[in-house]
Amino acid sequence: MTEAPAPLSATQPRSLMGAAALRLLGGWGARVGLAWIGLLVLTAVFAPVVASSHPFVWKTDGGVSSPWLRHLTLTDAVLLLSFAVAAVLLLCRRIPLGRRIAAWAFLTGALTAAAATGSAVELWRDRATGGVPLVFLMVCVLLAVVAGLMLLIAWSSSAGGRGKSVVAVACVLLAGGLLAAPIDPPSSVVYSTYREATAAGEVDWQLLAPLAYSPGDYQRDAMSATGLDARLQKPSLAHPLGTDESGADVFSRMIHATRIALAIGLIATGIAVAIGIVVGGLMGYFAGVVDLLGMRLVEVFSAIPVIFLLIMIVAFYGRNLYLMMVILGATGWVGYATFIRAEFLKLRKMDYVQAAHACGAPLWSILFRHMLPNGVTPVLVLASFGIASAILTESTLSFLGLGLVEEPSWGQLLNQARRAGGQWGLTLFPGLAIFLTVFAYNLVGEAMRDALDPKGGA
Amino acid sequence: MLSYIVRRLLLLIPTLLGVLAVVFFVMAFSPGGFGGTALTQDGAQSQGEDAKRARKALERRYGLDLPKVAQFGRWINQVSPVGFRMSGDVSFTDGERDAVGASLADLPFNTRPARLQQAVGTAQTIAGYAGLDAAAAAARLREALATPAAGLGVLGDLDSRLDADERDALKAKLSELAADPARGAERAQYELLRVLSFEASGRSRIRFDKPAFKAPDLGQTLRGRSVGALLAERIPVTILLNLLSLPLIYAVAIVSGTYAARHKGGAFDVGSGAVFLGLWSVPVIWAGVVLITYFANEQYLRWFPAAGLHDVQASSMAFFPSWENDRFARGWLLDALWHLVLPVICMTYGGFAVMSKVMRGAMLENLTADFVRTARAKGVSERRVLWQHAFRNSVLPLITMVSSILPALFVGAFVVETIFSINGMGKLGVDAAFQKDRELVMATTLMGGVLGLLSELVRDICYAIADPRVSYD
Numbered sequence: 001m002t003e004a005p006a007p008l009s010a011t012q013p014r015s016l017m018g019a020a021a022l023r024l025l026g027g028w029g030a031r032v033g034l035a036w037i038g039l040l041v042l043t044a045v046f047a048p049v050v051a052s053s054h055p056f057v058w059k060t061d062g063g064v065s066s067p068w069l070r071h072l073t074l075t076d077a078v079l080l081l082s083f084a085v086a087a088v089l090l091l092c093r094r095i096p097l098g099r100r101i102a103a104w105a106f107l108t109g110a111l112t113a114a115a116a117t118g119s120a121v122e123l124w125r126d127r128a129t130g131g132v133p134l135v136f137l138m139v140c141v142l143l144a145v146v147a148g149l150m151l152l153i154a155w156s157s158s159a160g161g162r163g164k165s166v167v168a169v170a171c172v173l174l175a176g177g178l179l180a181a182p183i184d185p186p187s188s189v190v191y192s193t194y195r196e197a198t199a200a201g202e203v204d205w206q207l208l209a210p211l212a213y214s215p216g217d218y219q220r221d222a223m224s225a226t227g228l229d230a231r232l233q234k235p236s237l238a239h240p241l242g243t244d245e246s247g248a249d250v251f252s253r254m255i256h257a258t259r260i261a262l263a264i265g266l267i268a269t270g271i272a273v274a275i276g277i278v279v280g281g282l283m284g285y286f287a288g289v290v291d292l293l294g295m296r297l298v299e300v301f302s303a304i305p306v307i308f309l310l311i312m313i314v315a316f317y318g319r320n321l322y323l324m325m326v327i328l329g330a331t332g333w334v335g336y337a338t339f340i341r342a343e344f345l346k347l348r349k350m351d352y353v354q355a356a357h358a359c360g361a362p363l364w365s366i367l368f369r370h371m372l373p374n375g376v377t378p379v380l381v382l383a384s385f386g387i388a389s390a391i392l393t394e395s396t397l398s399f400l401g402l403g404l405v406e407e408p409s410w411g412q413l414l415n416q417a418r419r420a421g422g423q424w425g426l427t428l429f430p431g432l433a434i435f436l437t438v439f440a441y442n443l444v445g446e447a448m449r450d451a452l453d454p455k456g457g458a
Numbered sequence: 459m460l461s462y463i464v465r466r467l468l469l470l471i472p473t474l475l476g477v478l479a480v481v482f483f484v485m486a487f488s489p490g491g492f493g494g495t496a497l498t499q500d501g502a503q504s505q506g507e508d509a510k511r512a513r514k515a516l517e518r519r520y521g522l523d524l525p526k527v528a529q530f531g532r533w534i535n536q537v538s539p540v541g542f543r544m545s546g547d548v549s550f551t552d553g554e555r556d557a558v559g560a561s562l563a564d565l566p567f568n569t570r571p572a573r574l575q576q577a578v579g580t581a582q583t584i585a586g587y588a589g590l591d592a593a594a595a596a597a598r599l600r601e602a603l604a605t606p607a608a609g610l611g612v613l614g615d616l617d618s619r620l621d622a623d624e625r626d627a628l629k630a631k632l633s634e635l636a637a638d639p640a641r642g643a644e645r646a647q648y649e650l651l652r653v654l655s656f657e658a659s660g661r662s663r664i665r666f667d668k669p670a671f672k673a674p675d676l677g678q679t680l681r682g683r684s685v686g687a688l689l690a691e692r693i694p695v696t697i698l699l700n701l702l703s704l705p706l707i708y709a710v711a712i713v714s715g716t717y718a719a720r721h722k723g724g725a726f727d728v729g730s731g732a733v734f735l736g737l738w739s740v741p742v743i744w745a746g747v748v749l750i751t752y753f754a755n756e757q758y759l760r761w762f763p764a765a766g767l768h769d770v771q772a773s774s775m776a777f778f779p780s781w782e783n784d785r786f787a788r789g790w791l792l793d794a795l796w797h798l799v800l801p802v803i804c805m806t807y808g809g810f811a812v813m814s815k816v817m818r819g820a821m822l823e824n825l826t827a828d829f830v831r832t833a834r835a836k837g838v839s840e841r842r843v844l845w846q847h848a849f850r851n852s853v854l855p856l857i858t859m860v861s862s863i864l865p866a867l868f869v870g871a872f873v874v875e876t877i878f879s880i881n882g883m884g885k886l887g888v889d890a891a892f893q894k895d896r897e898l899v900m901a902t903t904l905m906g907g908v909l910g911l912l913s914e915l916v917r918d919i920c921y922a923i924a925d926p927r928v929s930y931d
Contacts, residue, residue: 300476303910308887315891316488392741399743417747427751431744439739
């Protein structure tokens with residue numbers, strides 16, 4: 001390859017995407033939407049820091065200790081570490097942005113893989129005492145997917161040997177550290193011990209979280225201590241949004257519920273996009289019989305009311321967040337597939353595709369390295385709306401009482417609002433959170449559509 | 459056009475089969491399975507012989523003893539209007555029924571009408587199963603009832619896979635009962651009849667004779683109600699909700715979309731654009747909860763009723779509003795409308811938010827098109843330009859949306875129905891899933907699938923009507 005065309009081919013698509021990104025960020029709608037999503041991400045990462053019954057540090061008769069650290073879960077650790085990695089990478093301004101993103105994705109993948117391995121080993125060890133094979137299987141699948149993604153990043157990254165080895169060392173350190181760390185939160189927590197200890201004067205000093213209630217803290221002690229029923233209290237200083245019908249702090253539950261909302265949106269849509277791209281790509285590239293059969297499959301899946309299928313699966317297979325994500329993904333790929341198919345039907349006759357074919361490029365290379373980057377943009381727009389609808393579906397299911405039982409979720413809080421009486425904190429805020437999140441993703445989707453639309457461009 | 463419609467209708471069948479297969483096998487392969495808990499949930503005697511028999515009858519009714527693929531085939535056979543007959547399917551004419559009844563009437567235990575009914579029913583089922591005529595079936599049953607312990611052969615007819623030891627146990631029990639001096643024979647007969655009824659209530663076996671036209675049968679719910687009857691009761695409610703919502707959505711969308719496009723950049727355009735974008739994202743569950751909390755609640759405003767479709771006393775109301783005893787009586791019609799206000803608001807706001815945007819976009823595109831400028835240039839009145847030139851061409855995207863909005867309304871209806879406690883189709887489907895009621899789930903899926911696919915067909919036909927350029931031949 002000569003020197004002259006290389007920068008051209010490298011800058012041409014980037015400048016197009018860059019222009020689209022700039023146009024995207026220029027609109028107020030996208031800014032507001034992205035700001036809200038960013039706030040949600042921060043909330044999700046720092047949920048245990050913001051709202052927790054466990055004191056960060058306290059001094060009791062037994063000396064100085066940190067109950068907060070002892071109750072930190074594996075998920076908390078992975079999220080916080082991943083955020084720390086992102087913060088460090090954000091400061092390394094000399095490395096190109098794309099490479100930093102790749103490094104971050106790789107390190108997060110390593111952390112996730114370490115966490116998944118840890119829980120898989122634990123599940124395998126507990127299998128005799130009622131370990132759930134379905135969950136074990138899913139963890140294994142997750143592990144495989146993460147490993148595949150990491151290989152993909154490593155393979156497609158343009159980083160030099162030194163950068164790769166730095167990342168690899170960091171990777172081993174982080175993952176090894178996470179595996180070796182004594183993260184073993186007790187399975188049952190009695191939150192009232194902290195308040196009782198404080199009331200009994202056993203605590204010399206303590207550092208509490210800004211909102212001193214965990215989502216699972218039902219304040220069972222409140223009745224005996226203060227004579228007040230902790231359930232369905234209206235908003236007050238101690239509980240900014242009041243309490244729910246089992247006595248837990250609504251604000252704390254809402255903060256911790258951002259995790260479920262974000263996770264279900266991203267993962268379900270990720271699965272759907274992946275299936276859609278593969279099926280749609282094959283349909284569009286081969287056309288003919290494959291296309292005909294694929295279209296029947298598309299029709300079948302677009303005729304199934306997703307939410308009804310979900311309700312059925314929850315009823316027949318039990319409540320499981322991961323299952324929910326998989327089902328949402330497995331039924332939601334239709335839109336992406338038809339888009340990609342339409343794009344690929346156009347692209348397959350293009351000269352460069354024919355050239356790649358004539359050169360003897362393997363099928364996956366033609367499909368995913370040559371055609372996909374040129375046909376993927378409409379899918380990004382659709383994915384943004386897809387995330388919104390996945391979040392909406394999850395909250396609807398939780399609202400119907402089909403979501404997770406112990407884990408907090410916005411829809412579940414909204415469900416309680418039907419019986420809340422005068423507790424307006426329950427009626428207004430969880431719904432507002434769902435609305436704002438869905439609205440944010442829709443705004444981003446709209447803005448992306450405008451930004452990518454060649455007609456609407458400057 | 460006609461051949462196109464027929465072709466599309468035929469293509470609809472494999473798609474529908476695919477949908478049904480997905481739903482069916484998701485249920486069939488679930489751990490715990492379908493109906494597994496039905497009997498204990500029913501609260502009936504869940505132990506002992508009876509429970510075992512009832513469970514068997516249930517298994518037989520739904521063909522649960524067959525392989526899963528065969529179960530699906532069986533369900534399809536049951537639903538399709540052309541198919542094989544199944545045991546227990548055969549219904550008799552009144553004349554045949556009377557014939558069987560009359561020939562059974564002189565039996566000693568037939569002094570009680572209920573038992574006679576039971577015997578007649580069983581005899582009918584036997585006849586249907588074995589392909590006998592009514593008289594032969596009655597004779598067969600009478601023969602069996604004369605010596606209950608020896609009459610177990612009839613049972614063998616019904617179920618060739620009846621366990622040998624089970625049959626022996628039954629035989630022993632019947633002999634013991636018959637030997638009892640106090641009305642022993644009668645009790646033995648009753649026992650046999652009961653066992654027969656249980657066995658005969660099954661429809662598991664398909665008789666592979668000539669396929670014939672038959673009435674499609676959606677089966678029975680776990681509690682033994684006819685699914686078809688249940689659907690017939692619930693569907694009108696959902697249709698009513700949709701019939702009110704759909705025109706409302708379109709009316710609001712067309713008016714506001716056209717106005718916004720006409721006065722582009724004006725206050726209404728910008729304001730409605732922002733409001734609709736927001737409305738579009740408001741989750742129905744939140745809207746429902748807020749409406750029901752603030753507008754149907756004693757603590758705040760009790761403007762609207764909180765639940766149901768009619769007042770408790772609606773059946774005694776006059777149809778139209780009237781003055782009665784110097785008081786205003788709202789009457790049945792107004793009462794129903796009053797109950798429908800909040801649900802219909804919940805079902806429509808999302809729809810008209812989207813549709814208004816679509817309408818505005820299409821209208822804007824057409825108002826700047828060449829043919830509109832030509833029309834204006836030759837002096838066509840502004841009203842005609844708007845409604846006859848631009849509007850006609852802007853309808854197409856609205857038609858496209860029908861196919862996405864109709865199934866969405868149907869699905870959205872179940873959330874609304876759940877929040878406002880309206881006994882419609884959607885709520886039925888959700889309850890069916892909760893109760894793991896296979897036949898009910900399948901029937902709801904069938905309805906939903908047919909509705910979704912038909913709305914696509916209707917969309918394509920509407921295209922051809924609205925746009926003369928579109929042709930399918």
